Amino acid sequence: MTADVKILDGHMHLLTAETEREELAWLPPMSPAVAAAAGRRRERYEREQAIPSAAPGGEAADAAAARWLAELDRSGIAAAVFLALAPKPETLRRFVTAAPERLFAFTFVHPWEPGAAATLEADIRQGGFRGLKLYPSIQRFHVHDERAYPVYGRAEALGIPIVFHFGVTLDYRSDLRYSNPLDLHAVARDFPALNLIVAHAGAGFFRETLFLAYHCANVHVDTSGSGTWMRYLQRPLTLQEALRRLLDVFGPDRILFGTDSRHASEGYRHWLLQAQREALEALEVPEEARRRILGGTMARLLKIPW
């Protein structure tokens, strides 16, 4: 049984009114017509996912930390990684100081900007961040763009991992032209000591994500999200089938568990933990491999004892 396996959720977000302000500070503004279309899509998503309301609460960072720590306790989660969605993620920086041994934050930079590598280094060394999150489809850059190479080089020197969201995404402003994980191949090849994580196993670009595993040993995947993308494949997959393929190609040392929990109204997505645990049981994954997937792999990338 897996009940006693120590769990680290490798993919969560903090969403509050403050973090929303930080996001709006850099996201390109939407015209009224586009904003209305974005609103309709969000409503549809909330209806389909049965999320009461995605409106972020007005709580301060310390109150949000107390709430998430209680949620993690309720689900038996030992630690969690929260990924920033905006540069200068000051709210998230304050949030993790509530429990630095359990809450880990990844920062966010625009890698093509001059000085981005120095900003990253300051966020890691002074800000206490433990990794970097990049969102190519929202930031609208190809990750193989060599203007981003100084950031990759600095991350490699600092020994921190980078999480990328490729594939489909909720945000209406996204642009799928930047969403193909194949863009990551050159980066993985040119920075072999840099640990790269493809969130949601490529969120639809499953085949492309598997190709990366074949080519480069430094590419990892996380299992987070509700798996909506599995419906859009040429042949839809079940969670169990997807995990079987990931285990076959990546192996447990390159797979890390996550839920993408983020909305206060939804709370911790315990059902995703349950579903993944059950799928691993059904696949008869040995306990040592389950330990790595459910926490050990991310702990290794974070260089924390586990």
Ligand SMILES: [Zn+2]
């Ligand atoms: Zn996410």
